Amino acid sequence: MDVDLAHLRALSAAVSEGTLEAAARALHVTPSAVSQRLRALEVATGRVLLVRSKPVRVTESGEVLLRLARQVELLADETLAELDAGSGQHQSLPIAVNADSLGTWVLPALAPLSAAPAGAGPCFDLHRDDEAHTAGLLRAGTVVAAITTDPDPVAGCTVTRLGAMRYRPMAAPAFARRWFPEGVTPEALGAAPVVLFDRKDDLQHRYLRQRLPAPAHPPVHHVPSTADFLTAVRLGMGWGMLPELQAHPVQDGDHVLDVDPSGAIDVALYWQQWKLRSPALDRVAQAVIQAARTCLVQ
Template identity: 55%
Template sequence: MDLQLDQLRALNAAVTEGTFDAAARSLRVTPSAISQRIKALEDAAGRILLQRTKPVRATESGLAVLRLARQIELLAGDTARELGDTGQEPTIDRPIRLPIAVNADSLETWVMPALSRASSGVCFEIHREDEEHTTRLLRDGTVMAAITATAAAVQGCKVERLGAMRYRPMANPDFARTWFGDGATAKTYAAAPVVLFDRKDDLQDRHMRRRSRQPIDPPRHYIPSSTGFGDAVRIGLGWGMLPDLQTRADQAAGRLVPIDGDSYIDVPLYWQQWRLESPALSGIATAIAAAAADALLR
């Protein structure tokens, strides 16, 4: 296949921006040019690469070409920075864009300081996703790197263990006295309202399974925000599994208490990234590893 760089850039921009018009603005060309380049790319590949929906979506074949397009875009950006490096911060028209998948709790606690140490020539596109599901975004080429709970490397990626986040079942003191005054048992867990991040959040159920051989289905609140989740537990909406990184001050001040003794769950975290020799990607990996070493359990 004869795949042209401008065609690959058009595909990447269309999927990233969601429409041909937005892709055209991003690349400073006309929507007609975007359409022609993608049609030429599909002719070269011999198959349909995009679903012309709103937003546009890559087909299964399109995902394979999209991964190539984003790898080339990253390497081209690295090369532009290297050629422009004269001992000062390089000035380039298009900064390197790094899409990364991060779980909400890591994003709210220790990841942002790591990203702040990145070069000014890098722009981040953060995809917030549960750590159990970030590998899907790596497989389909949506992101170049991810914080994941999976130790097995996605094909074409390399993996490094970062550490673990420790979660404990916590509640507002009044809530704990009302619902767990007689202790944390299968019966009290079945009655007490619980807070979950979303319907993919299994951490609370994983903890409850330790207390019962039967499924427990208490009243559930879904709060899809790390900050909002913690606030819901603090005001007594329900109990929830909260990371130690978010609760030390609350426990010291008596705003939160553990409801099940010293029970906890350690969630291991790994850094997975495309197996590319990219200074930009390597720099982010180094910053993430350093921040994780300071924040996570080893």
């Protein structure tokens, strides 16, 4: 099977931009040309690669070709940068990161790389998702690396254990006095309001399953922002599982309490990346792994 690079670029652009028309604008060709290239790629592979919806959706076979397309783009960017370091071209690295890592330790790890001399550092395209779902972005070819809870390597990827983020059930002092005057009893946990990050967030209910003999349905607030989640807990809207890295006082009188010191939950994290000799990606991996060894529970 011969795969044309222009056809791979059309596939990558269609998925990135969402429509064939937008892909055409990004590639400076007509929508008809994009459609013809995609069709030629499907004929060459004998597979349907895209569902022509809005936005387009990549099929399982398309995910395999999309990974190849993104790998080719990464290698081409690095080659062009090596040939002409002063061209002003910036390499973009799409990486999937869970919200709590993004809000605590990952950005300090990546910042020195972006501050490389003469703009030589990569540009980061960070995709935020739940740590249990980031591997799906890697599998789909959307990102070149991911911080994930999945210890099994995605096809074509390597995996390195980073450590564990430790979460503790925390609440504002006034909230704890009102709802947990006798501690986190089953009755109190069944009634006390709880803050969830989003509908993928299972940490609070995981803690409840460990502590309660039967399922509970307490009032729930959804606050889909790492900083605002912490603020919601500090303001007494509910209790929530906060990372130890985030649960320290911000200022005098503005703090949270660990309402159950024996109730910590460790979430193991892994770094997965393409099996591709990429100096830029290797530098990112080294920075992330070193930071994890300092910040996470080993």
